[in-house]
Amino acid sequence: MGTPHNEAPQGAFAKTVLMPGDPLRAKFIAETFLQDARLVNNVRGVQGYTGTYQGTPVSVMASGMGMPSIGIYSHELFHVYDVDNIIRVGSAGAISPELKLRDVVFGQGSCTDSNYAHQFGLGGTFAPIADFTLLETAVAVARKLGIEPHVGSLLSSDVFYNKAGNTLDWGKMGVLAVEMESAALYCNAAEAGKRALAICTISDSLVTGEELPAADRQTTFTQMMEIALGVAVEMAKK
Ligand SMILES: O=P(O)(O)O[C@H]1O[C@H](CO)[C@@H](O)[C@H]1O
Numbered sequence: 514m515g516t517p518h519n520e521a522p523q524g525a526f527a528k529t530v531l532m533p534g535d536p537l538r539a540k541f542i543a544e545t546f547l548q549d550a551r552l553v554n555n556v557r558g559v560q561g562y563t564g565t566y567q568g569t570p571v572s573v574m575a576s577g578m579g580m581p582s583i584g585i586y587s588h589e590l591f592h593v594y595d596v597d598n599i600i601r602v603g604s605a606g607a608i609s610p611e612l613k614l615r616d617v618v619f620g621q622g623s624c625t626d627s628n629y630a631h632q633f634g635l636g637g638t639f640a641p642i643a644d645f646t647l648l649e650t651a652v653a654v655a656r657k658l659g660i661e662p663h664v665g666s667l668l669s670s671d672v673f674y675n676k677a678g679n680t681l682d683w684g685k686m687g688v689l690a691v692e693m694e695s696a697a698l699y700c701n702a703a704e705a706g707k708r709a710l711a712i713c714t715i716s717d718s719l720v721t722g723e724e725l726p727a728a729d730r731q732t733t734f735t736q737m738m739e740i741a742l743g744v745a746v747e748m749a750k751k
């Protein structure tokens with residue numbers, strides 16, 4: 514039985530799902546890295562594939578853009594499809610001047626301007642954080658690949674075009690980069706008792722104004738993809 518947003522049957526998803534925002538990045542990952550990849554969901558064009566990577570079953574499915582969208586897909590993967598690990602593989606805008614285009618950032622925590630966590634009725638401010646096992650595994654996999662990741666806070670924002678123009682203020686609190694999904698993903702993982710990590714590649718810089726074109730964001734952020742796939746392999750051994 515599927516959901517209104519996912520036509521895949523039970524058992525169609527692997528225990529670890531890579532989740533880019535962009536459906537064409539999902540297709541690229543499946544076609545480039547997975548063996549025997551088959552399309553398991555295409556409702557609304559949110560492409561989901563399952564195949565194997567180095568012999569380990571792995572899935573990849575797009576989240577769409579923004580917290581309401583990843584909120585739906587990650588909830589269904591955790592609760593309906595019994596997925597254990599979701600690794601976002603996203604693009605992000607640099608807030609820190611230390612970050613260059615194409616640098617890889619792991620979201621240890623996710624600050625947010627969203628009210629997403631209010632649904633849990635906690636009467637305080639929930640701190641969305643990455644799963645530590647996924648995070649430490651990702652650091653180890655990255656270093657083995659010769660990649661030194663930046664690890665720290667992301668800003669997960671409800672707005673791409675921020676009319677207040679104050680996004681860089683988050684840098685005063687050490688926030689590294691801005692994207693639009695990790696806080697909801699971390700909240701949903703916490704609620705479900707599952708694991709999540711956001712790995713992002715810097716696609717543009719709010720500091721310098723540099724930016725990469727859409728085609729690069731679909732198909733060239735391969736370092737973060739290989740790290741996430743390596744984490745899926747390691748998690749299958751645990
Ligand atoms: O490239 P993806 O993974 O979609 O991530 C980033 O890109 C989109 C905005 O351009 C937002 O979804 C943001 O989080």
Ligand SMILES: O=c1cc[nH]c(=O)[nH]1
Nearest residue numbers: 604605606691692693
């Ligand atoms: O959400 C995002 C993603 C990439 N770059 C940005 O500036 N914002």
